[in-house]
Each structure stands twice: as structure tokens, then as C-alpha cells.
Amino acid sequence: MPLSDYHERFAAVYDLFYARRDVATEARFAADLLGLRGGRHVLDFGCGTGAHVLAFGALGIKATGFDRSEAMIAQARAKVALPDSAAVTFADGTLASFCHGLNGVCFDGVVSFFNVLNCIETPREMVEDLTLLRSRLAPGAKMLIDVWNGAAVFVNEPRPDVKHYRNPDDPQRETVRITVPDLDRVNQCCALRYRVLDLDRRTGSFTEFESVHRLRFLTPVQYRHLFELAELAIVDEFPKGRPQTPVTEDEWYISYLVRRDA
Numbered sequence: 001m002p003l004s005d006y007h008e009r010f011a012a013v014y015d016l017f018y019a020r021r022d023v024a025t026e027a028r029f030a031a032d033l034l035g036l037r038g039g040r041h042v043l044d045f046g047c048g049t050g051a052h053v054l055a056f057g058a059l060g061i062k063a064t065g066f067d068r069s070e071a072m073i074a075q076a077r078a079k080v081a082l083p084d085s086a087a088v089t090f091a092d093g094t095l096a097s098f099c100h101g102l103n104g105v106c107f108d109g110v111v112s113f114f115n116v117l118n119c120i121e122t123p124r125e126m127v128e129d130l131t132l133l134r135s136r137l138a139p140g141a142k143m144l145i146d147v148w149n150g151a152a153v154f155v156n157e158p159r160p161d162v163k164h165y166r167n168p169d170d171p172q173r174e175t176v177r178i179t180v181p182d183l184d185r186v187n188q189c190c191a192l193r194y195r196v197l198d199l200d201r202r203t204g205s206f207t208e209f210e211s212v213h214r215l216r217f218l219t220p221v222q223y224r225h226l227f228e229l230a231e232l233a234i235v236d237e238f239p240k241g242r243p244q245t246p247v248t249e250d251e252w253y254i255s256y257l258v259r260r261d262a
């Protein structure tokens with residue numbers, strides 16, 4: 001079973017769940033940190049439904065989104081008037097085949113928003129993927145990678161949660177998401193079990209499905225070791241959105257800015 005289950009039904013409600021994120025600001029922030037202006041080319045690793053890729057495109061930055069979930073990429077492609085235009089491209093599959101298919105193209109920066117690295121099963125595979133990403137990064141170029149901070153997860157454990165969503169395009173539809181976390185401290189893994197109920201008030205009928213997302217979370221010391229093994233120099237390690245600020249056990253979401261030196 002894959003570590004995280006981004007199947008068709010989950011992909012269809014993903015944007016509803018995360019509609020409140022300020023994706024444009026996140027993309028601008030990353031563009032500034034990575035020095036991505038004027039025709040540079042960025043790769044979004046684990047781009048999901050493509051919101052950041054489109055936000056980069058709106059800034060005039062050429063952007064490629066890669067995700068292993070075909071369903072998430074299908075949602076992303078549906079948003080583009082001209083699919084896979086020169087400025088915005090999407091791809092799914094394995095990272096190895098994606099990198100191979102690039103025929104030597106290198107990126108001026110790589111971003112990975114919202115804990116994609118934690119969806120990779122083992123630290124060894126994380127290093128393998130980071131090494132592959134490094135190989136497609138121009139020398140001197142940087143990656144910005146968001147991850148769960150294991151130190152914070154231990155101190156402030158994930159809790160069960162219920163959220164209600166109303167779709168502004170269809171007010172007669174109501175969606176409820178129940179999240180039940182299952183934390184395995186020894187193996188540093190948290191299974192987030194989502195149960196999603198989708199109610200159509202017009203007919204009174206509802207559908208439901210489940211999706212399990214397993215996240216392997218590491219501590220800062222362990223992430224630093226991964227980057228060292230992948231030969232990526234750490235430029236900054238900071239609470240998400242606050243560069244040059246020390247990480248503490250209070251911040252769940254942290255970011256790494258790393259560079260390919262040669």
C-alpha cells in the first residue's frame with residue numbers, strides 16, 4: 001500500500017479542503033528565496049493539484065509540476081486552458097522516469113510544499129529522491145522543502161479533528177472530513193485516517209470514502225543528515241515562512257533551503 005493515498009476521490013476534494021491557503025504568497029516567497037525571476041524554470045516536486053505551479057506561471061516563471069498521483073495531476077491539468085503549454089507543464093509517474101525523460105534539462109530551483117518528503121516511506125528512499133532532484137538542479141541553484149518537524153510532533157501530538165466545508169460554487173453540497181491520527185512514535189510515522197462524507201442537500205443523499213495518508217516524520221538532526229547524504233548544502237532551516245529564525249519544538253511545519261554547490 002502506498003504511504004499516502006491520493007486517489008481520485010481525495011483528489012476531487014483536495015482544493016476544497018485547502019481553499020484557504022494563500023498559494024500566491026507562498027509562490028512569491030519561494031521565488032524570492034530561490035532567486036526565480038525573469039524566465040527562470042522551477043520544478044514543483046509533489047505539486048498536487050497544481051496551485052503553486054499556476055501561481056509561478058502568473059509571476060512569469062516557467063514551472064513544471066511533478067506528482068506521483070495521476071489523479072492529482074489530472075486535477076491540475078484540468079485548470080490549465082492550454083494543457084502543458086510551454087510555461088506550465090505537469091507530469092506524473094515515478095521520479096526516476098520523470099528525471100530520465102527530461103533529457104538533461106536542469107531547473108533553476110525546486111520547491112516542495114506541504115510535506116511531500118514525509119510521504120516517502122523510508123529515509124533511504126528520501127535520500128534517493130533528493131539525490132535525483134539534485135541531479136536536475138543547476139549548480140548553485142536551490143531547493144525549498146517543507147516538512148513536518150518530528151521534535152514538535154513528539155511534544156504536541158496530532159489530535160482527531162472534524163471539519164465542515166461548503167463549496168462556494170455549489171452551496172447545496174456540504175462536505176465533512178473526519179481525521180483520526182494514529183501516531184507510531186518508535187517508527188516516527190503518523191497515519192492520518194480521513195473519512196470524508198459528501199452530502200447533497202438537494203437530494204438528501206450522501207457518499208463517503210476513506211483515504212489514509214502515512215507520514216514519516218524526522219527530527220531536524222535527521223533531516224540535516226539526509227541533506228548531507230544527498231550532497232545538498234543547508235543554507236537555512238526555519239519555521240515555515242520565517243527565514244533565519246531558529247527552529248524550536250513548538251513549530252510543526254519547518255522549511256529547508258538547500259543548495260547544489262557543484
Ligand SMILES: C[S@@+](CC[C@H](N)C(=O)[O-])C[C@H]1O[C@@H](n2cnc3c(N)ncnc32)[C@H](O)[C@@H]1O
Pocket residue numbers: 004006018045046047048049066067068069072095112113114115116119120
Ligand atoms: C499534501 S500534498 C501536497 C500537494 C501540494 N504540494 C500542495 O502544497 O498542495 C502531497 C502530495 O505529494 C505527492 N507525493 C507523495 N509522494 C510523492 C513522491 N514520492 N513523488 C511525487 N509526489 C509525491 C502526493 O501525491 C500529493 O499530491
